[in-house]
Amino acid sequence: MARRGSYAKGIAKREEILTAALDVIARNGYRRTSVRELADAVGLSQAGLLHYFSSKEELFQEIVRKRDEVDTAVYGPDLADRAIDSLTALVAHNTQVPGLVQLYAQVSTEAAGDPDHPSHAFFVERYANIREEFARFIRTEQAAGRIGEDIDPEATAALIVAATDGLQTQWMLDPSFDMVAHLEQLWKLITRSSSSGAQPVD
Amino acid sequence: MARRGSYAKGIAKREEILTAALDVIARNGYRRTSVRELADAVGLSQAGLLHYFSSKEELFQEIVRKRDEVDTAVYGPDLADRAIDSLTALVAHNTQVPGLVQLYAQVSTEAAGDPDHPSHAFFVERYANIREEFARFIRTEQAAGRIGEDIDPEATAALIVAATDGLQTQWMLDPSFDMVAHLEQLWKLITRSSSSGAQPVD
């Protein structure tokens, strides 16, 4: 609980700003979005908004984090036993919010490519977490005999994440490109691996 | 052949600029590279350099195109019967030039995400070409019995391209991440597909 009312209110305002920002960016895209525009969307001045975030880069990192939070709330539950379904559902949802895909692609690329970028460490951790979640899921599937033992959980997790990222580029270039189908194709390759004789009993 | 000496010289100068730019970016990365810095590298003023390119964005698109040209000269020959080997060799080479990977990731992401970006069409075509080359290669491998008939050439080509792009993000976040190994793992999944009973005779 917050120590003071005003503190709690500050937190709430931050959340309000982030939620509104996601909305604006989902519609307008990221490339042409300035702090000023996001400020307008919540009825604040640019300076007023920057009262809550120390810089533009911090603001955008928090927007990305907020998006993760929202997506996790929707697609996260039962991740352990449905990771691939959650991911395809999320990817399907992403086709409805091109601006957010663009935001993510841009911010993650900038931060990844520059070790000094303030969000670099954030993304390092984010990717490690996602890979770990998927690796765990794959191990579970292996234990259940639905994936061959010759599949390396960590490496395959990294591959799924990479494909998901890369498919977005091709989708942005051509919105008729079917990210979900391609992701499912990869999953089929994984579940069909050579030593996977065992079929789900069901 | 050029119509006039001065015209040919202009072309040569452009090439010189692009080659020098690749060199600078390979070392310094893309994020903090301005037109002025690239101009310095060839002993021109900023205005002098922009005599050869109409804008900054055009300049950077040409730098990316030049890189493709250089890479194609080295890794392109015999692409038809060794596409996957060429790709892994190229990816291995890329680990030596982080700045260029960063440049590519950034420029392609910006251009992909914005239909109005001057390089958007360039990348649409570039991806179509690469996918087509890989799809053709996969068909050849299928004809030779090295890949199962249940593999969809176009979709699999898109997947390989996506993985290649996405692996770069993870490598940028952690240079010890092995892009080549992960790409080879994907290729193994593809060649091991279920109905691929035929093994290379060799």
Next chain:
DNA sequence: GTCTATATTGGGATAGAC
């Protein structure tokens, strides 16, 4: 073809009043 110098803009950061 190349330079110097300047225009222009876009936008982030900051100071200080309320």
Next chain:
DNA sequence: GTCTATCCCAATATAGAC
């Protein structure tokens, strides 16, 4: 906490001399 005002900087883009 929020606003207004302003600062300031980075760059690109352009004009015009040589």
